[in-house]
Amino acid sequence: MVAKKAAKAPAIHTFKWKGINRKGAKVSGELQGESVAEIKAELRKQGVNVTRTQKKSKGMFSFGNKIIPMDIAVVSRQIATMLGAGVPLVQSLQLIAKSNEKAPLRELMTSIGTEVASGTPLSQTLRGYPRYFDDLYCDLVDAGEQSGALETIYDRISIYKEKSEVLKSKIKKAMFYPAAVLTVAGVVTMLLLLFVIPQFKDIFEGFGAELPAFTLFVLGISDAVQSYWYIILAVIVIAVMLFKKAHQKSQKVRDNTDKFILKIPVISTILDKAAIARFARTLSTTFAAGIPLVDALISAAGASGNFVYRSAINNIRSEVMAGMQMNVAMKTTATFPDMVSQMVMIGEESGDLDGMLSKVADIYEQQVDDAVDALTSLLEPMIMVVLGVVVGGLIVAMYLPIFQLGSVVG
Structure with missing residues (x-):
């Protein structure tokens, strides 16, 4: 039975204060509390006559002060260490x-900490x-609280969170490089079309000869960009905003985007391996914590x-609920590699499914790491090649008309 959600504790804020101590000296500092009162x-207890208190503002540029998933991973490790x-x-x-x-x-x-100290279970508080x-x-x-093994569970949680954040960081890195190549190439091309090529156009007008088709094509693009750059920019911005909105609101758009991403060369390999690693790591952690396999598959x-x-794992869950072994169900989906289903089969037969899944996660996390490093090494020279082709082509x-200048003069 799921415990009833506890009422949220009053928010704790940080206040700046100034005052005068018992010796008459001006003092200031920061304190945490629910209110100015x-x-x-608290300061009166310390003998300070408060002259000013102000809630500390987070400010417009306090992005670095925001709680990020890695902070939760670090806190989880600290809890696991202290409980241990x-x-x-x-x-x-x-x-x-405090620290x-x-x-x-x-x-x-x-x-x-305040809620847990008042007697609310940690899981309910969280x-x-x-x-x-x-x-x-x-x-x-x-699960850790109910089994009395919160220390062990927190050790597993901390490992899971740390591995998850490292994997997420690698995937972001893999996605960043292709985007960087396209962005740099696009910016350089636009700058050339807007500012450099128009200078050549003035020169060509005095040639009095027919220009090469390639030159005319580039000049036409340059004229279009100069005349309609604001429309092009608006179309790009609107398209991005519409896609982002549709992606947030429509499950179908998200699903089709996921399918498309898995068809992109090189990137798809990394995302495939990352999905398998996340699946194996999550299932290993939840199953080892004593959560039934059917429920663990949901997570x-x-x-x-x-x-x-996600669809393949849900199909596996349905087959497992019907009495089929998980490794057999994995083969029927044709989504997971044979090696993964074979290792799961060994884990099921040996009674060490969580341990075998952990090994699968380790293997695929390492493969993601290697694939991202390989992609980085490949794309660094590719950036130079793409820019060389774009800039060189322009x-x-x-310069084609200049090369033909001799024949024109003759």
Whole structure:
């Protein structure tokens, strides 16, 4: 039975204050609390006559102060380490809150620690912060609390979060390079068409001879870009915004995008391996935590990150519910490589499915790492080749009439 969601604890804010101490000296600093009244009361206990208090503003440019998934991974590792050292849970949360340099994370951990200290189970408390702790995270903590092995579960959670964030970083890196190549090539081309080629056009007008077809083609593009650059820019911006909106609102658009991405050469290989790694890592972690395989497959499907794999895993779940072994069900989907289904078969026969899935995740995470490094090495010279072809083509188009200048003069 799912526990009822606890009421969210009052938000903890950081306040700047100024005042005068018992010796008459001016003092200032920062304190955390729920309200200005609480801050003033605390400072009066310390013998400070408060002259000014102000809630600390996060500011427009405080992006680096925002809680990111890697912060949650670090906190998870800290909790696992402290629990492993025998530090009680409430004290662990309080120590992490006090020692953290990032104010939003400090406030979050203070709120969680306050709720847990009042008797609310940790898993129930975390469900009040879905922005930072998803259902999988909370389910794992809940399993640890119910089994009395929260220390072991948190060690698994920390490994899972660390591996997930590293994998996510590698995928972003893999996607960045192709985008960088296209962006640089596009910017350079636009600059040439807008500012460089028009200079040549003035020269060509005095030639009095017919220009080569390639040169006329490039000059035509340059004229179009100069005349309608704002329309071209508007179309690109609107197209991007419409796609982004459709991607957010339409499941069908997201699914078709996932299918298309898996057909892009080179990139598709990395994304395939990453999806398998996420599937194996999630299933290994949840199954080892004592969550039934059928329920664990739900989490694994959501964590795969791609419609094709999500559909395949849901089909596997349906077959497993009907009594089929998972390795057989994986073969029927024709989505997972034979090596993966064979390792799952070994894990099922040996009774060490979670251990075998962990090995699968390790293998594919390493393959993703190698593939991203290979892509990086390939694209670095490719950037030069693409720019060379684009810039070189435009330069050749402009110099062809000059090469023919001798025959024109003759």
